[in-house]
Amino acid sequence: MGCVHHEAPACCALMSIADITSRIIDFRDARDWMQFHNPKELAVAITAEAGELLQHFVWQQPDQIERRVQEKMPELKDEMADVGILLFELAHNLGVDLGQAMLDKVERNESRYPVAKARGSNAKYNEL
Numbered sequence: 001m002g003c004v005h006h007e008a009p010a011c012c013a014l015m016s017i018a019d020i021t022s023r024i025i026d027f028r029d030a031r032d033w034m035q036f037h038n039p040k041e042l043a044v045a046i047t048a049e050a051g052e053l054l055q056h057f058v059w060q061q062p063d064q065i066e067r068r069v070q071e072k073m074p075e076l077k078d079e080m081a082d083v084g085i086l087l088f089e090l091a092h093n094l095g096v097d098l099g100q101a102m103l104d105k106v107e108r109n110e111s112r113y114p115v116a117k118a119r120g121s122n123a124k125y126n127e128l
C-alpha cells in the first residue's frame with residue numbers, strides 16, 4: 001500500500017516505535033553519546049525541545065494560531081520530532097515499553113474522562 005508521505009517502501013505509518021527507537025539508538029551509539037544521556041539530561045532536553053515547540057506560539061493570539069501553524073509547519077514538525085526522538089530514547093534507556101505505557105495512560109484517561117461527563121468539556125477530571 002502506498003504512503004502519502006514517502007516514496008520509500010518503508011512507510012512511516014508502518015514503522016513501529018521499536019523500529020524508530022532502533023534507528024535512534026544506532027545514531028546515538030555511533031557517536032558515543034550515551035555517556036551524555038543520563039535520565040536527567042534527557043528529561044532536560046525533552047523539556048528544552050518542548051520549549052522550542054512552544055516558542056513558535058509565544059504572543060500569538062487565538063486568531064493567529066491557525067496561520068502560524070500553516071507558516072511554521074516545517075519548524076513545528078522538527079520540534080515535534082526532537083521531542084519524540086528524545087522521549088523514545090529515554091523510554092528505551094529506562095526499559096519502558098512506551099507504546100504500552102501510552103496505551104495504559106489512554107485507558108486511565110478513558111475512565112477519568114467518561115464520555116458522558118467529559119464530552120465537549122475542558123474541565124480536569126477531578127472537576128467534572
Ligand SMILES: [Mg+2]
Binds near residue numbers: 049052082
Ligand atoms: Mg529543536
